[in-house]
Amino acid sequence: MKTIKLITGNKGKYLEMKDIANKSGIELEWVNCPKVEVQGDNLEEISMHSAIDSFLSFRTPLIVDDSGLFINALNDFPGPYTKFVKKTIGIEGILKLINGIKERSARFMTVITFVDGKNIITFRGEVNGEISLSPRGEMGFGFDPIFIPNGSDKTFAEMSIEEKNLYSHRAKAFQKFLDFFLTYNV
């Protein structure tokens, strides 16, 4: 069975991806370790930098996951800085910022980046949706309680992992990676 390391300090990401990996017959090995993140204009740049830095520590094929919530009415805030914004102004801050704004559309994006000794390859997944009026649900992590994907009435935090994976940005990016990895010679 092919194995790949996932470097992340976020257990929620691992659990979502593990479910998908199992179905593809690939073993996902979680390395509970924070990664270096530069500031950058977009997820691919940040993610490629994290990937090579992680590779220089582990020197084995691995993947990293960089995700962000992009709110249209806020000019794509918080974008790549989701983690920092969650920790500082939090969900309440986001709801305050778009309070009174009718246009509540947003998208979640994930870039999964694979690195080995020879190449660095990125895989992007996106999901469109909108910001809920108030937080709902206890599952997931990050801004899941206020994001409702198009095609559903629930927030991500109201969904099981299996249900979230039917919609999620991360599932899409990770499936692209798995399709690549199944035929890639490491």
Next chain:
Amino acid sequence: MKTIKLITGNKGKYLEMKDIANKSGIELEWVNCPKVEVQGDNLEEISMHSAIDSFLSFRTPLIVDDSGLFINALNDFPGPYTKFVKKTIGIEGILKLINGIKERSARFMTVITFVDGKNIITFRGEVNGEISLSPRGEMGFGFDPIFIPNGSDKTFAEMSIEEKNLYSHRAKAFQKFLDFFLTYNV
């Protein structure tokens, strides 16, 4: 005509690659700028790190070139640290280190690394040869005056650019890159 930026502070590298690029109908644009180089076990690691760092400055598709001379009797010294060793102990130091050693085989290696906003891809070229008894020739750069590629009696520094490109590690790596780049959608 497709264009690609080459980031290097070494004009000699540019001149060698320009000659090959022209023949493939690709325009090589020289950016005379040093690049960040981490210490690393092998050229690919160092080069992928330089590539993403350069990309974060220029944010346009580009290539970097990392090369090294690996002398078998010296356990692959100077390897990735060719530039530093040239500047410190120099050609005389290398000749002193292998003075009296019969086995003078060595190889030159180049890794050309391409980066755009989505991927980082490496291309390796190698040439086997041996270290000459004394420096010969005025052309080229680095350790060219003491490297004789297999199949020739001349050192790299005794060859014109065109002749060196028939043998060289850099020409091989760069031709691999060009074959890739001609069909890659940037």
